[in-house]
Amino acid sequence: MFPANVSTLNTYNDLYPDWTQREVSTGTTIMAVEFEGGVVIGADSRTTTGAYIANRVTDKLTPIHERIFCCRSGSAADTQAIADAVTYQLGFHSIELDEAPLVQTAASLFREMCYRYREELMAGIIVAGWDPRRGGQVYTVPVGGMMTRQPVSVGGSGSSYIYGYVDSNYRAGMSKEECLKFTAEALALAMERDGSSGGVVRLAVISEQGVERQAILGNQLPKFSTV
Amino acid sequence: MATVSVCQYHRGGFSFENCKRNALLEADINKLGFSSPAARKTGTTICGVVYKDGVVLGADTRATEGMVVADKNCSKIHYISPNVYCCGAGTAADTEMTTQIISSNLELHSLSTGRLPRVATANRMLKQMLFRYQGYIGAALVLGGVDSTGPQLYSIYPHGSTDKLPYVTMGSGSLAAMAVFEDRYRPNMEEEEAKRLVRDAIAAGIFNDLGSGSNIDLCVITKGKVDYLRPHDVANKKGVREDKINGRPETGNYRYKHGTTGVLTKAVTPLNLEVVEESVQTMDTS
Numbered sequence: 001m002f003p004a005n006v007s008t009l010n011t012y013n014d015l016y017p018d019w020t021q022r023e024v025s026t027g028t029t030i031m032a033v034e035f036e037g038g039v040v041i042g043a044d045s046r047t048t049t050g051a052y053i054a055n056r057v058t059d060k061l062t063p064i065h066e067r068i069f070c071c072r073s074g075s076a077a078d079t080q081a082i083a084d085a086v087t088y089q090l091g092f093h094s095i096e097l098d099e100a101p102l103v104q105t106a107a108s109l110f111r112e113m114c115y116r117y118r119e120e121l122m123a124g125i126i127v128a129g130w131d132p133r134r135g136g137q138v139y140t141v142p143v144g145g146m147m148t149r150q151p152v153s154v155g156g157s158g159s160s161y162i163y164g165y166v167d168s169n170y171r172a173g174m175s176k177e178e179c180l181k182f183t184a185e186a187l188a189l190a191m192e193r194d195g196s197s198g199g200v201v202r203l204a205v206i207s208e209q210g211v212e213r214q215a216i217l218g219n220q221l222p223k224f225s226t227v
Numbered sequence: 228m229a230t231v232s233v234c235q236y237h238r239g240g241f242s243f244e245n246c247k248r249n250a251l252l253e254a255d256i257n258k259l260g261f262s263s264p265a266a267r268k269t270g271t272t273i274c275g276v277v278y279k280d281g282v283v284l285g286a287d288t289r290a291t292e293g294m295v296v297a298d299k300n301c302s303k304i305h306y307i308s309p310n311v312y313c314c315g316a317g318t319a320a321d322t323e324m325t326t327q328i329i330s331s332n333l334e335l336h337s338l339s340t341g342r343l344p345r346v347a348t349a350n351r352m353l354k355q356m357l358f359r360y361q362g363y364i365g366a367a368l369v370l371g372g373v374d375s376t377g378p379q380l381y382s383i384y385p386h387g388s389t390d391k392l393p394y395v396t397m398g399s400g401s402l403a404a405m406a407v408f409e410d411r412y413r414p415n416m417e418e419e420e421a422k423r424l425v426r427d428a429i430a431a432g433i434f435n436d437l438g439s440g441s442n443i444d445l446c447v448i449t450k451g452k453v454d455y456l457r458p459h460d461v462a463n464k465k466g467v468r469e470d471k472i473n474g475r476p477e478t479g480n481y482r483y484k485h486g487t488t489g490v491l492t493k494a495v496t497p498l499n500l501e502v503v504e505e506s507v508q509t510m511d512t513s
Contacts, residue, residue: 024388055390076386077357
């Protein structure tokens with residue numbers, strides 16, 4: 001990468017504030033939970049350039065295939081480019097096979113790209129979906145390019161604040177409604193504490209029946225302390 | 228025994244050798260008291276809004292070189308295709324060339340498909356090119372147009388990320404313009420209201436941001452029609468000097484009424500002058 005003494009040539013100027021030069025980051029809190037019959041995925045909706053919110057209604061739940069989604073965190077440009085590339089590769093692969101692709105395949109494609117170009121990329125991705133072979137699955141591909149399957153996974157800058165909540169409140173064998181409530185509450189807590197996360201909560205349920213999407217707007221978010 | 232080690236050069240990918248050289252050069256130049264030339268940036272306020280029948284794009288017209296205005300009336304709304312236009316903020320050369328390259332490729336693509344180009348296609352092409360250059364092409368764009376899928380508006384950042392939104396602003400004056408949008412935007416506005424909103428957003432950028440100024444250009448794109456209004460609003464009229472005699476401006480009025488100075492004596496002396504024939508032959512220059 002760059003040596004530490006490279007200056008941004010002549011670009012510092014009172015005329016052009018910090019956020020005109022900073023890269024767009026998805027700050028973020030993202031989450032995915034497996035349940036019997038599918039997965040529930042969720043994300044906040046804030047994209048920042050430095051201290052300015054470039055997009056307050058971002059959709060970070062990106063469809064990769066009919067029943068496979070990815071949750072994006074990190075650099076917006078990197079994750080959008082990777083997601084576009086994997087969407088293409090998976091679509092091609094699916095046509096070759098003439099059947100629905102596996103979630104593990106999608107996760108592997110993400111891992112290949114994130115690991116190979118790990119020095120150049122800043123991307124933390126959660127791949128989640130449903131396939132006929134193994135049902136609902138969540139795979140996490142954090143910065144660096146590792147891939148592992150987890151029943152529940154959180155990511156992004158806001159995830160640090162909710163590890164305790166997730167660890168203590170997750171139970172195996174939750175129903176779809178319980179998973180939705182669990183995800184919404186965890187995201188609301190993270191958005192409350194993390195400056196780079198906020199906006200609305202976007203949720204999606206992926207199962208054999210397809211994909212149901214919903215959004216929880218600001219005034220409807222779950223509330224906790226009144227302090 | 229001496230072993231010969233072969234040094235394998237890292238092939239492929241980017242080479243950042245010149246960055247170290249540039250850093251050293253800049254440090255040396257600064258020591259001598261000079262500064263390396265600054266790329267001309269468009270400072271800028273650009274914005275776009277989706278309304279009932281299409282999109283309205285707006286831009287200011289100031290181009291700055293450091294703290295000096297390089298161009299008082301530059302055109303920041305670039306043509307991409309008959310139904311798609313793009314406003315550009317950031318480095319002026321980058322926005323100009325990027326939009327021209329994509330416009331050219333899109334025309335070829337359109338001839339190949341036999342269809343009117345789509346805004347999403349232009350967006351894809353732009354984001355993939357900007358990502359390839361990893362943010363070194365300093366082009367922040369607002370892309371808008373109407374195609375068979377309807378009116379669409381995208382904001383595209385220099386690193387290659389894009390957002391599809393109903394209203395967007397970019398450039399150094401984007402915060403001022405966004406404040407206006409957040410206050411007054413409604414979905415499905417009428418054309419006049421949308422034009423007024425964009426005009427006011429750009430005006431907010433012009434008057435509250437030092438990097439933006441001069442006039443307001445508007446581009447209204449609807450299905451089958453494009454109104455390129457340049458200038459739509461001359462927000463900053465250049466002042467006229469007090470007096471003009473024979474078309475040339477005079478500094479101040481020094482004319483006094485007849486009779487201000489009293490006349491004591493008057494003597495008229497005719498001068499006998501020789502009139503010489505004068506002809507002018509132009510030098511042949513090519």
